[in-house]
Amino acid sequence: MRNAILSAFVVLSFSLTGAADTLFFKDGSSLEGKVQRVNENTIALVVGQGRMQFQTSEIERIEENDKQGDYQLVSPMATRHDRALKARTGLTREQRNLVRRHISGLTSASGAERLEARKALIQLGEEVDIFPFLKEAAPFLPADRSPEVLRVLWELDPKRAKPVLMEMTTNALSTNRAQALELMCTDEKADESARTQLAQLVARGMVDPSADVRIAAAKGLGALGAKGATPALIEGARSSNPRLQGACKEALEKIWRIDPNLAEGMDWDTLWNDNKQIVREPLQCDSLEPLYKPEVEGQAPYFLAR
């Protein structure tokens, strides 16, 4: 019935229309041009050489007027899409293409090309603000590429990058979580209180389901000199994963300023027992909440779901 009324309205409108009109769509957009009725279900709009068809169900109303329309007839949704993208990223289509090309280079098989791509992005970032685009793009990039973009963000502007990295610490991709933790811990300007807060966050990476994230967390804790994370690192040093073992031992050496040459055979438990009284908030693994927990064990990341 609703369709019938609309059809009747459209038919009536046509009898009134002149050489040019405005189509108002249900989504709030509008287009100008010469309206033609194709059949009961379809209306065409003609502007110059351009012609576009719409379902009558997409149209709210037709207004008769003498507007001739834009020379180039583009779907209102396409215009909206382009505007939205520009608003979100601050870049024109050409600039977006250029940034995307450089991003692709970040994971080139050639080390020289990877370096070149990173330099190019940094250089471009000094000329144009590419930060919003990189930030918007990062969640959509593959596991090997998004960490590289996070690195560029960090190099472009650590202050602006921090909230992005914070968000990435809970990202579904382990490579993003690992990179975010590792980069944030390299902030040399952070004060003591910020470092303590950060250490608490990074320590949660020690119970991450991914070994790569645990390794990154260990490195970060070492860089932060987070003594409170010693129990978690000792536990990690007992892991069967040699990479995790190494990262935890190295972190412990850094935290407790042990000469690596003398650290072989070090009894970390004894060291901790001797010193734990000076640590304000020791962090035990079993009290840590993982940064990322899949909603259902073994469930696909969203992009694989059907």
Added chain:
Amino acid sequence: MNEGKQQEGMALVAVMFVVIVVLGAVALTTLRGHSASTFAEMTINNLKAREVCKAGIDLGVYELWGKYVEEQGGTPGNLTSYLEYLDGVVASSDDPNTSPTPLITQPRELNGGEGRVLALTVTRADDVSGTTLTISATGESDLTEQSATQQTRVAGVRFRGFEFCVLANNINCILCHATFHAQDLEENMDASLYGSYDRIKVGSLESLLVRKGTNAFSANSAVAGTVYTRGSVRNENFQEYSADGLATSSFTGYEMDSATGQLAQDGSGNMISTPFVNGENDPEGYLLPYANLYMNYPTDDTFMTDGELPLSFPAPFPDLNGDRTVNDDEFEPVMDTAYQNASISGGIVYGVPEGATYDGVALPSGSSSNGAAASLASGNYDGNVILVGTEANPIEIDGAVAIDGDLVIAGTVKGWGQINVRNNVYIVGDVTYQNDTSEPFGTAPDGTENGLAVAAGGSIMMGDYLTRRAKDKLYSYDIWSDCFVDVRQTHKTVNASAWPWQQVYKDVGYFDDDVVDPGGSATSSEGYMEHNMSFTASELSQFNFIEHELAAADAGYVPRYYQLRDSAPIYEYTGQDNESTGHALVYNNPYVEALSSSDLARGAIHSLNPADNWLTEDQLRQIWYNDEMSRPDSGRPFEFHGLLYSNNAIFCITRSKTTHNSNTRGQLIVRGGIVTADLGVLVPGWDPNAMSRDGFQMYYDRRVANMLRVEDPLEVEFTRHAFRWELPDTG
């Protein structure tokens, strides 16, 4: 004395007798020699005449083909260029009584003066994809004449892709819990035939994506035969597979006889799973045949030692002007050929002529009264058609029928034939043969052999291509969970917030607002921005990107861009190497761009909606819903029997039980073949998170290999056909 004289007389008689005998013998010998000499001479003249006649045919071939190739610089051009050349030599005529056109105006000496060609003529008969030239020559040598006729054909190079179970440019989502088997092997119950079935073939011309993930998210797919690839073979992280890497994936083959390519079966008839092993070269550098994998299969046919793998997908109806759309004059010969040479005589035939619309809210229950059924009974219909078959009243097809519009089809099919459809094809329910299960597949209870091929000038959509997967879940990286559209409930409301303390409700029933892909990010009636793309839109954006890249690299290339509907933007997903996501899933992905007017200016645009919305999307969805509700709770997979061909796109979409509540259980069974440039398959199985599930099951029916004759007019070839000597006219 008298005695003496008598004796002398007797001697004379004897001498005379001897002389006569000797003279007779000499005369006979002389006569025999002369006769032999004459016979030999005649034979030689006859042979000379034959040779001259054959030389005359060759002269004709040169005039009709050789000169053209010379003019083209040694390489044949396209069909249009050839027909233009031919117009200057001989006119085309449909009238069989038209006099042959002479190729020589006076007798011409040939074969070094051994004889003359007295007459050399040609008749020309053009058809849909080329022309048939019949050359007649009469040769003469020393008054001995001989005539002969040679039939030749110049047409586009014949497409060999139908020898493949599945052939497409890019194969990605399809390899997810998919099996590709041989129909004849699967149905065989005779143990003596085990091991005697040929392998099947699966080919990708540009890229193959094989998931490497674990458990439910790995490929878990198998091919009973050989996989051919060109371009890249990658995993979901866009990492290139080596042959060894592929061998350790969950994409597997089956054992084959290395000398015959026949599939090995054990005593119970089961095939024996084996990893893929890339084909090796012989010492001369040619590939050894019958491997189960050929990565980077050659493009030069000299090196295609395991059979031909096409280079591209020609238009089913020759695209003579290269604009990548089917024009009136390109489809007219198809309609003409079909007329009175083919028929659809059963089922419900509902025709909707151009300019009219369908007014039903479901598939028609009877044929239209506008003469469509009668027209199709004569082979063609000028307009859009809905065909519905039932077991009691199947769609009965015979020959190559033509439809100058869109086709909507569902139900039972009987007979042997093809449906040439100018525009899009919508498969809105199971399309299955009327089958006697005790007989070989494709045999009707009355013994009729069934076989269906559908060739589309547009695209082919099997299943619901418009409904998006879900509405956006709020505040969660897992954007879909709990918000999947339920295809069996007309209205349904779910909590869309990831935060337990916040209740945000969204409607995700099949007929709720905003579950249809609007073609871009849009605010829903609930007041939220919805970004989710339909699977179709995701795939289209990929296909468009590839075309855009080709157009950017070659100013002469005519790209073909897809849009979801006439009014939708034409998107491209510029992150083709972002294969971790396989494709764009949301419109607000910054790698999704809408192509500009200037980008589109020189492209051909294909919309997936029915032409001029003669059938609206609302009507299509009601039809899909009716089909879904016809499937029992015990489940019935979507099923299609036959061959599908398009040089545009084919979409095959089912939805899972656990996320979308579909009683197809996310399964699709195809018994036939699928050959298309762009293939979008979303067949997840019962539960996309389950390790063990049946998704896409493809059974190659070898009978479809020769059902369609598709020739590529972009490259013409000359072939000789029947040759015969003309008997002398004995009056």
